Amino acid sequence: MGSKAGNSTAKQGILYKFKRQPIQKQFTVITGAFLVIILVLSILLFASIKKIFLQNQQNYADMYASRFSNELDNVSFQLEVLGNDFQNSAICKELLSKDRYSEFSSDLIDEINNKVASVKSLNSNIADIAFVNDTLHMSAIFSEEDLRLLYESSLSDQSITSAMGLHKSSIRALSSKTYYIYCYKIYQKGNIIGCVFISLDIDNLIIDDKGNTGTSSDSLESKASSFFLMDTNGNAYPLDNNSELFTDVVLDFCQNYISDPAHEDNDGNVSESYTYSDSNYVISLNYSEKSGCYIISSVYIAAINNYLIFAWRQIIIILIAILLFTLLLVYVFYKNMVQPINKFSGIISKMTQDSQRHLPEPIVVDGCAEVQDLTDSFSTLFAAIDELNKKIFDTTTKLYEEKIRGQATEISYFRSQINPHFLYNVLEQIKSLALSNNVPEIASIAVAMGKMYKYNAKGDPIVPFRNELEMTKAYIDIQKYRFKDKFDIIYNIPDEALDIPVIKIILQPIIENAIQHGIEPALHNCMLYIGCNVSKDLFTIEIRDDGVGIDKERLREIKEVLDTPHYEANTYVGIYNTNARLMLQYGPSYGITIDSQENDGTVVTIKMPKQ
Structure with a gap:
């Protein structure tokens, strides 16, 4: 048994060596x-x-x-x-x-x-x-x-x-x-x-x-x-x-x-x-x-x-004819198969020796259709690899740039804030002073501002939508004390939306823009609408006002900035900053869209995945 196994191994070794020639x-x-x-x-x-x-x-x-x-x-x-x-x-x-x-x-x-x-x-x-x-x-x-x-x-x-x-x-x-x-x-x-x-x-x-x-x-x-x-x-x-x-x-x-x-x-x-x-x-x-x-x-x-x-x-005549035909077959096979493959192997060996990672030009080898298909496929493969390497480099560069922009956005956002702890203490003093002087409106404003600054300063960057909504309501209460009866507010929030996790401070900048640029310049009492829609994979928030709207040229400029995949976050605030944060968090498929008619109000839609 051992002798037979040894002979079999020897034969396999000879066959393997021949295959490697x-x-x-x-x-x-x-x-x-x-x-x-x-x-x-x-x-x-x-x-x-x-x-x-x-x-x-x-x-x-x-x-x-x-x-x-x-x-x-x-x-x-x-x-x-x-x-x-x-x-x-x-x-x-x-x-x-x-x-x-x-x-x-x-x-x-x-x-x-x-x-x-x-x-x-x-x-x-x-x-x-x-x-x-x-x-x-x-x-x-x-x-x-x-x-x-x-x-x-x-x-x-x-x-x-x-x-x-x-x-x-x-x-x-x-x-x-x-x-x-x-x-x-x-x-x-x-x-x-x-x-x-x-x-x-x-x-x-x-x-x-x-x-x-x-x-x-x-x-x-x-x-x-x-x-x-x-x-x-x-x-x-x-x-x-x-x-x-x-x-x-x-x-x-x-x-x-x-x-x-x-x-x-x-x-x-x-x-x-x-x-x-x-x-x-x-x-x-x-x-x-x-x-x-x-x-x-x-x-x-x-x-x-x-x-x-x-x-x-x-x-002998038959053998000569067979030999001539065999030699013809050998010549055709050698010329169209062996020689091209040998040349192709030499090109690969030279590329390996020179540590080449890309083809300066496509490989051209004369031979049968199969050999030409092989070399064409190899050239196509290397071209695809080059293209893939380029895409990987570009994607890596973009991801790095996105990371830098995200960091810049967060830094820009927090730089724009006043120290929340210091302001919270000041607001508490204002609230106490207002109550002692029997001025409840100032006390209410101080309480609302305290909620906002406390929300900004503490907790995770991702919160349930109910927390984001409470902070937004506090901000709207402050604005209503400011503008008296200038606008009314309508909420259309389904219960299932309250527990959906969202990033902080995505509503307040949009509400601020709506009041400042849409409602305040209007000559009539306005209506502010905040609503949500929850589908299978998408969570949509809509902020609508019936203020003065936006002219076409300005609307085009805003849309261009929102549609731009990359822009400096610290250059823009408000709606642009919020859009950048959404895309960084959820990807380029999500973010803010805006539509407006001059003298007929503005609609801002926030899209994010349902998580």
Whole structure:
């Protein structure tokens, strides 16, 4: 288990190291490996083709030899039947029983000739039927000496029928042909009175690769193979046109094999099959016991190699075409993928080395669409990063400026106030003095001013709206003592608004502006309205008066200042200061809006989030 785990880890390490190599090196290694694999596969393909061709050739040779052997056995069986017919023929026995030629009548000869002609017409393979005994030597193709030798040889065999093997005629005109001879002994009253020798024309027994009789075809199998028929005496006859090409080599081996008694068993029986092979030939011998002959097939390996050279040339041409196409693919891939990525990697490495944080110009790399999309996306990404960095810098700067402005606003606000503790003590003295002198109005004003200064001086900057409203009412009470019946006040405050937290002193500056700039200059009694509206996420306060209003030009200037995102808080007071504090507290979406019609009053709306 430990060894397997170690091997797996080693393989993963090698694969990881290869993945970490530059793409150009990976591409070179993979291309080289691919070419080596193609070469090895080509060699294996050639070896496999040669093996397949040789096996196919041997199969063809075995098939041809088996087919011829079957044909020869079939003919032998027919000859055996024919021999029985002659054995039972009275004319044949009458012919062979004569002791002298003078006893042969012309009618008997005619009958024998007619019978021979009849048999030959029924079997085209039969070239001759000879009748032989000590006196008679009757044949159309063999001489008397030939027949005498055949007769003497047949008498040495005790069997009724025997295969005499291959023989040639000693007659000069017929000496070029070889015949397969079958002998049948004719008996009368238990004694041999003669023999019938049936001669077969071997050319009519030859079967080509299509199963037809005659010479073999010009196929590769027939060109690389040769076939012989050989009897036990070593006499051979070629069965195809190629046999003559290999006669010397193959026949010498076969004759030596047949003459060697080592291939026979203890009973003298011949081995049915034997195969021999070397670098040049594969020779197979198949013995047919019925015909008494060997059917020999030989495969000429050199002929196969010659054909394979042609096939190898075709393979080389195909491989060259594949190689050229592969090189084209390699070039296109290298030019459009590897080289651009390598260049892109170099640009990134240089940027890292130089500690660059932005692109001075977009990256331009020639290559395929995917590589160009990659470089374009990278350039776009860097441009977005540059833009984001700029926004972050601007936002940071603005936040810092907002913080400074907020601090300045608070400082400006508190600088504008008188020390609340000192004033609170003074107001208490004024209240006591006014009550002692029976002046309740002054006492009420002092009480209201005390509430205001106490509210400003103590507590958190965020208070419930009810506290802000109480302080505002105290301020309005003071103003009502000042202006007598100049204005009336209407409050429209829902209970749910009283507990909403708000920043301090947002109503008083707006009320002060409304009284000072809207109500005081008016020639009629005015109305001051303070109302609230609470929605799901928004808290709105509305201060409305029906005073003199604001002219258009002045209203435009006020709106411009309120809409300006940044302005110096200590430059403005009142409504501007309050708007700045609201935006600093809640954000730029909240604050003060103002609307007015000249001689028709003013409406100021305060918007803040409901918290």
